[in-house]
Amino acid sequence: MSVEPDVLDEVTPDLIRRIEDALAEDRAGEVRRLLGDLSAPGQASVLEQLSDPERDKLVGVLGRDLDPEALIELNDEVLESVLGQLNSKDIAAAAHELESDDAASILEDLSDKELREVLAELPANERADIEHALAYPEGSAGRMMQRSLVRVPDGWAIGQVIDYCREATDLPDDVYDIFVVDLEGRLRGSVPLGRMLRTKRPVPILDIVDPDIPSVPTTADQAEVAHVFRDFNLVSCPVVDAEGRLQGVIMVDDVVDVIDEEAEEDLLKMGGVGVDDMHADAVRTARLRAVWLTVNLATAVLASLVIGQFEHSIEKLVVLAVLMPIVASMGGNAGTQTVTVAVRALAMGELTAANALRFVAKETVVGGLNGMLFALVMGAAVVAWYGDWQLGAVIAAAMICNLVAAALAGTLIPLGLQKFGVDPAVSSTVFLTTVTDVIGFVAFLGLATLFLL
Numbered sequence: 001m002s003v004e005p006d007v008l009d010e011v012t013p014d015l016i017r018r019i020e021d022a023l024a025e026d027r028a029g030e031v032r033r034l035l036g037d038l039s040a041p042g043q044a045s046v047l048e049q050l051s052d053p054e055r056d057k058l059v060g061v062l063g064r065d066l067d068p069e070a071l072i073e074l075n076d077e078v079l080e081s082v083l084g085q086l087n088s089k090d091i092a093a094a095a096h097e098l099e100s101d102d103a104a105s106i107l108e109d110l111s112d113k114e115l116r117e118v119l120a121e122l123p124a125n126e127r128a129d130i131e132h133a134l135a136y137p138e139g140s141a142g143r144m145m146q147r148s149l150v151r152v153p154d155g156w157a158i159g160q161v162i163d164y165c166r167e168a169t170d171l172p173d174d175v176y177d178i179f180v181v182d183l184e185g186r187l188r189g190s191v192p193l194g195r196m197l198r199t200k201r202p203v204p205i206l207d208i209v210d211p212d213i214p215s216v217p218t219t220a221d222q223a224e225v226a227h228v229f230r231d232f233n234l235v236s237c238p239v240v241d242a243e244g245r246l247q248g249v250i251m252v253d254d255v256v257d258v259i260d261e262e263a264e265e266d267l268l269k270m271g272g273v274g275v276d277d278m279h280a281d282a283v284r285t286a287r288l289r290a291v292w293l294t295v296n297l298a299t300a301v302l303a304s305l306v307i308g309q310f311e312h313s314i315e316k317l318v319v320l321a322v323l324m325p326i327v328a329s330m331g332g333n334a335g336t337q338t339v340t341v342a343v344r345a346l347a348m349g350e351l352t353a354a355n356a357l358r359f360v361a362k363e364t365v366v367g368g369l370n371g372m373l374f375a376l377v378m379g380a381a382v383v384a385w386y387g388d389w390q391l392g393a394v395i396a397a398a399m400i401c402n403l404v405a406a407a408l409a410g411t412l413i414p415l416g417l418q419k420f421g422v423d424p425a426v427s428s429t430v431f432l433t434t435v436t437d438v439i440g441f442v443a444f445l446g447l448a449t450l451f452l453l
Contacts, residue, residue, distance in 0.1 A: 010037075010038055010039065010042045011038070011042050011045040011046055011049070015034065015046075016046065016049050016050070018030075018034060019031060019034055019035070019046060019050070019058070020050070020054060022034065023054055023057050023058060023061070028061045031058065031061050031062070032061065032062065032065055035058075035062060035065070035066075036065070039067075040067040040068075040069030040070040040072075040073060041070070041073050043066065043067050043070035044070040044071075044073035044074050045073075046058075047059075047070070047074060047078055047082060048074065048075055048078050052081065055078070055081060055082070056081070056085050059082050059085040059086065060085060063086075063090060064090055064093055064094075066082075066094070068093075068094035068095070068097040068098050069097075069098070069102075071083075071094055071098075071106045072098070072102050072105065072106065076109070079106060079109075080109060083106070083110065088114065088117035088118045088120075088121055089121055091106075091107070091110075091118045092118045092119075092121030092122050093121075094106070095107060095118065095122060095126070095130065096122060096123075096126060099146040099148060099172070100126070100129035100130055100132075100133055100146050100147050100148065101133055101143070101144055101145055101146040101248075101250075101254060102146075103126075103130050103133075104130050104133035104134050104143060105143075107119075107130065107134070108134060108138065108143075115134075119131065129147045129148075132147065133145070133147075136218060136219075137219075139221060139222045140218065140219055140220065140221065140222065141216045141217065141218055141219070141220040141221075141222070141224075141225050141239050141250060142218035142219065142239065142247070142248075143222075144222055144225065144239075144250050144254050144258070145218070145239040145247065145248030145249060145250050146172070146248055146249060146250075146251065146254075147247070147248045148170065148171065148172040149171075149172060149175075149179060149238075149246075149248065149249040150165060150171055150172075150175050150177075150178045150179065151179050151181055151246060152164060152178060152179070152180055152181070152205060153180075153181065153182075153183070154180050154181065154182050154188045154205065154206055154209075155204075156204075156205050157201065157202055157203060157204050157205065158196060158199045158200065158201050158202070158203045158204075158205060158208075159201030159202065161178060161196060161205055162196070162197075162201065165178075174251070175193055176192065176193055176235045176236050177190040177191065177192055177193065177235070177236050177249075178190060178191045178192075178193060178196055178205075179238055179246055179249070180205055180206065180209050181245075181246050184245065185245040185246055186240075186243065186244045186245050186246070187215060187238055187240055187244055187245070187246045188206070188209060188211060189209040189210050189211040189212070189213055190209065190210055190213045190238065191205060191208055191209050191210065192210075195208055196208065213238065214228055214232050214234070214237060215237065215238045215239065215240050216228055216237055216238075216239055216240075216250070217239070217240060217241070217242065218239055218240070218241055218247055222258045222261075222262075223258070223262055223347070225237070225250060225255060225258065226255050226258050226259050226262065227348075227349055229250075229252060229255045234252065235251070235252050236249050236250065236251050236252065237249065237250050262347065295430050296430060296433075299430060299431075299433060299434040299437075300437075302434060302438065303328075303434065303437040303438055303441060306437075306438050306441045306442060307324075307441055307445070309445075310441075310445035310446070310448075310449060313445055313448060313449045313453055314445070316453055317448065317452060317453065319386060319391065320444070320445060320448050323382065323391075323395055323444070324440070324441060324444050324445060326378065326395070327395065327398045327399055327402050327440040327441075327443065327444045328402070328436060328437045328440035328441060330374060330399060330402065330403065330440075331402035331403055331405065331406040331436035331437075331439065331440045332406070332432070332433055332436045332437070332440075334367060334370060334403050334406040334407065334410075334436075335406030335407070335409055335410040335432045335433075335435070335436045336410070336429065336432065337410070338363050338366075338367070338406065338407050338409075338410025338411060339409075339410040339411075339413065339414055339428045339429060339432050341363075341410075342359070342363075342410060342411050342414045342415070342424070342428075343414050343424050343425050343428060345359070346414060346415075346418055346424055347425070351415075356411075356415055359411060360408070360411045360412065360415075363407045363408075363410065363411050364404060364407045364408055364411075366407060367403045367404045367405075367406060367407025367408070368400065368403070368404050368407075370403050371399055371400035371401075371402070371403035371404055372400060374399050374403070375395075375396035375397070375399040375400050376396065378392075378395050378396060378399055379392040379393060379395060379396035379399075380392065382395050390451060390452055391448075391452060393451075394444065394447045394448050394451060394452060395444060397443070397447055398440065398443040398444035398447055401439065401443040402436060402439050402440040402443055402444075405435065405436065405439040405443075406432070406435070406436045406439075409431070409432050409435040409436065410428075410432060413428050413431050413432055413435070414428045
């Protein structure tokens with residue numbers, strides 16, 4: 001019995017080099033053989049690791065031999081590049097092999113002209129399903145759902161459902177739940193496949209249906225859908241319209257992709273990077289990153305203006321210039337810890353208006369405790385270093401002030417941004433850095449000016 005290679009191990013640096021050499025020497029047969037041994041994620045990984053010219057050449061060699069499932073795994077930039085090398089017939093052939101939701105996901109960024117050409121190559125029923133999916137907003141449950149499911153009337157018996165499943169030709173390959181609807185198509189509930197198969201044929205389907213299954217509206221955001229799957233431990237979830245009529249089903253594999261996308265998006269935003277630019281060209285990458293670098297520059301100028309107000313104090317006591325970055329840095333790091341927890345809790349729905357005050361109070365206490373701890377450490381270090389207990393007391397007090405301020409900023413900034421409809425992951429760290437720098441400099445230099453000069 002052969003064992004499939006681990007997807008994580010199948011694309012090795014040696015394999016990439018062999019593919020690059022085969023492409024350089026126009027050995028198309030070897031390229032097809034090397035790619036043919038890979039899974040869909042493996043093929044996607046190869047496409048993402050090649051240079052742009054090599055990728056274009058590889059797609060030209062493979063054509064329709066490229067696994068359609070590999071297209072779903074590709075980074076958006078790489079997907080756009082790959083689709084640009086395929087004609088409408090090849091793209092339609094790939095879409096034909098995919099579920100309607102996956103087909104819509106690879107076609108959604110095509111131009112209107114290209115999309116019409118691709119859809120014209122598909123059978124009428126598939127074309128209608130994809131057009132229906134694309135009619136919903138990107139990132140909504142309607143866009144995520146697949147229309148291929150097992151839907152049966154509430155008046156059927158188990159035997160009728162089993163016979164229908166055996167004879168129908170348009171059912172999905174993977175079935176976990178049977179969805180029961182009334183005459184108007186409204187969802188009555190679902191029956192797990194295993195429960196149905198263990199039930200006698202004459203039993204009415206309504207006798208074993210679960211009427212309290214969770215469902216999501218077509219307009220629900222994909223992040224909300226992910227929460228439903230997590231909270232109820234679902235494998236599949238029905239999607240309904242405003243009247244409760246069954247429209248489609250979302251499968252857990254699609255939700256795993258959403259969770260990955262949301263986590264990646266939040267991570268990138270907190271780093272001041274709007275999108276994954278790993279595969280973008282240098283000019284576009286620089287342009288994308290320049291936006292937040294400009295914001296950071298503005299906040300840095302603000303912090304420097306604060307320092308400028310204490311220029312004479314620094315001239316008289318040069319040691320202040322040596323020590324003030326320590327206070328600002330500690331506040332920035334403490335605030336980053338708090339804001340990371342806050343943004344994550346907001347994204348997971350764990351931080352709400354009901355417990356926000358308790359969260360702010362707890363983080364403020366944490367900031368105060370850490371402030372006192374490091375005030376003692378830093379104060380003692382300064383006294384030992386410079387032999388000046390007053391300077392040690394000043395930096396200790398500034399440390400407490402800044403860590404408490406960092407805790408407050410780390411909680412109130414993301415909560416405030418969400419209140420005003422701004423994604424907390426996007427701007428929290430920029431504002432946080434400004435607050436901790438300004439408070440740190442003002443506290444330390446201000447106290448030094450009052451008590452040391």
